[in-house]
Amino acid sequence: MDQMHTWVAELNKYNYHYYTLDTPLVSDKEYDAIYDKLVALEAETGTVLPDSPTQRVGGELLKGFTPHRHLAPLWSLDKAQNIEQLRSWNVRVHRLVNEYNTRNPENPLPDPCYAVELKYDGLTLNLTYRDGVLVQAATRGNGVTGEGILAQVKTIKSVPLTIPFEDGVIEVQGEGIMNLSVLADYNTRAAEPLKNARNGAAGALRNLNPKTTASRRLNAFFYNIGYADGVEFADHQEMMDFLRNNRFKVNPYLTYYSNFDDVTEQLAEIEESRSGLDYLIDGAVIKITDFRTREALGYTDKFPRWAVAYKFEAEETTTILESVSWNV
Ligand code: NAD
Known part of the structure; x- marks a missing residue:
């Protein structure tokens, strides 16, 4: 479960930089590799954390836009x-x-x-x-x-x-x-x-x-x-x-x-x-x-x-x- 929390936190950080700030921290390949491991772990354990990126589309909205x-x-x-x-x-x-x-x-x-x-x-x-x-x-x-x-x-x-x-x-x-x-x-x-x-x-x-x-x-x-x-x-x-x-x-x-x-x-x-x-x-x-x-x-x-x-x-x-x- 620790591993799951770590991957979720890591991916959520990458998502924020990619979708919200438009300044990716890692390559898509690196992102996809962790994402796929998380999907496999979720399937294996039957557990999905509420803030898992596998459950959501995109990122947070920037302030300043309607x-x-x-x-x-x-x-x-x-x-x-x-x-x-x-x-x-x-x-x-x-x-x-x-x-x-x-x-x-x-x-x-x-x-x-x-x-x-x-x-x-x-x-x-x-x-x-x-x-x-x-x-x-x-x-x-x-x-x-x-x-x-x-x-x-x-x-x-x-x-x-x-x-x-x-x-x-x-x-x-x-x-x-x-x-x-x-x-x-x-x-x-x-x-x-x-x-x-x-x-x-x-x-x-x-x-x-x-x-x-x-x-x-x-x-x-x-x-x-x-x-x-x-x-x-x-x-x-x-x-x-x-x-x-x-x-x-x-x-x-x-x-x-x-x-x-x-x-x-x-x-x-x-x-x-x-x-x-x-x-x-x-x-x-x-x-x-x-x-x-x-x-x-x-x-x-x-x-x-x-x-x-x-x-x-x-x-x-x-x-x-x-x-x-x-x-x-
Ligand atoms: P997606 O890969 O699920 O694809 C959906 C998007 O594809 C649509 O919103 C649309 O904008 C686009 N698209 C382009 N051509 C299209 C077409 N012909 N028909 C339909 N849609 C088309 O998009 P996503 O969920 O934004 O992306 C996930 C991917 O983004 C990941 O697999 C990863 O590679 C990358 N990503 C990278 C980082 C990073 O830090 N490098 C972070 C988050 C996501």
């Missing part, structure tokens, strides 16, 4: 560190679908199909539009309530301030990022160079001065609609079309598969081409496309059962900074 209660919760993602764990996730999905179909033979779910997206490494954004106008933008915060950062998000040129959908309220989720070329350029001139693009984006968006945010020339990709008045989607493809039609920036590396082996091939391709991208990714996200299946699979306290993040080996994120300092 809190925003999300219309639908923002989740974390289940993780697979290798193909074997990804296969276990897929087996679980098939088992749950089969169980559902046994209970509902008159209206069975279709065979699972998969969307594969990049997992951008920046700061989660939740944008609220009312009757076609951007009225709020928030961080994920603890998943239920985030920090209102509308003025900061408005500095991102790829975020639409108005959209064609004017029939009520909609919340759209995406990731605020800093392009690597922009980071390199910024660091050639900055008095205090940024450590990496993730901190560059997260620190700028949670800065009380929107002029600082603007100076970082951020970008964003959108991948989900958490809430939409009177709009229903049959599947991921329909939802992504809706995002594109409403002028949201959707990443071009989005592919769909009916065969799980094709998913694993695509993951290998993404990992290979990763270093050529102008932004950081720390993995790929695999999502079941059919929305009725998503509803049937549901959520744990922390993440949806219909999606999983496939994590890549941590990349050397300081390379750009080093090469820049050699050039100056």
Whole structure:
């Protein structure tokens, strides 16, 4: 039990520095290693401490920002560190679908199909539009309530301030990022160079001065609609079309598969081409496309059962900074 208390305290300290202060103390790999050991110990002992990070999403809110209660919760993602764990996730999905179909033979779910997206490494954004106008933008915060950062998000040129959908309220989720070329350029001139693009984006968006945010020339990709008045989607493809039609920036590396082996091939391709991208990714996200299946699979306290993040080996994120300092 002492070990459990130690890991919980250690991880909570790392979370505070990562989510609240945007200054991580350890690498994601180190964090994930302790986190996985804690998950295993909790499973083995059947004990979960009330403040265990395995039970919560995100971190504490910073003072100075107006809190925003999300219309639908923002989740974390289940993780697979290798193909074997990804296969276990897929087996679980098939088992749950089969169980559902046994209970509902008159209206069975279709065979699972998969969307594969990049997992951008920046700061989660939740944008609220009312009757076609951007009225709020928030961080994920603890998943239920985030920090209102509308003025900061408005500095991102790829975020639409108005959209064609004017029939009520909609919340759209995406990731605020800093392009690597922009980071390199910024660091050639900055008095205090940024450590990496993730901190560059997260620190700028949670800065009380929107002029600082603007100076970082951020970008964003959108991948989900958490809430939409009177709009229903049959599947991921329909939802992504809706995002594109409403002028949201959707990443071009989005592919769909009916065969799980094709998913694993695509993951290998993404990992290979990763270093050529102008932004950081720390993995790929695999999502079941059919929305009725998503509803049937549901959520744990922390993440949806219909999606999983496939994590890549941590990349050397300081390379750009080093090469820049050699050039100056
Ligand atoms: P997560 O890994 O559970 O993933 C959820 C987030 O992924 C979403 O909020 C979203 O912002 C992002 N995302 C990017 N692309 C996406 C896409 N295509 N679809 C859906 N979501 C997408 O996020 P988390 O819970 O914030 O992160 C946990 C991870 O953060 C840990 O595994 C660890 O690696 C890292 N972490 C590191 C430290 C540290 O000190 N180094 C501390 C805490 C967490």
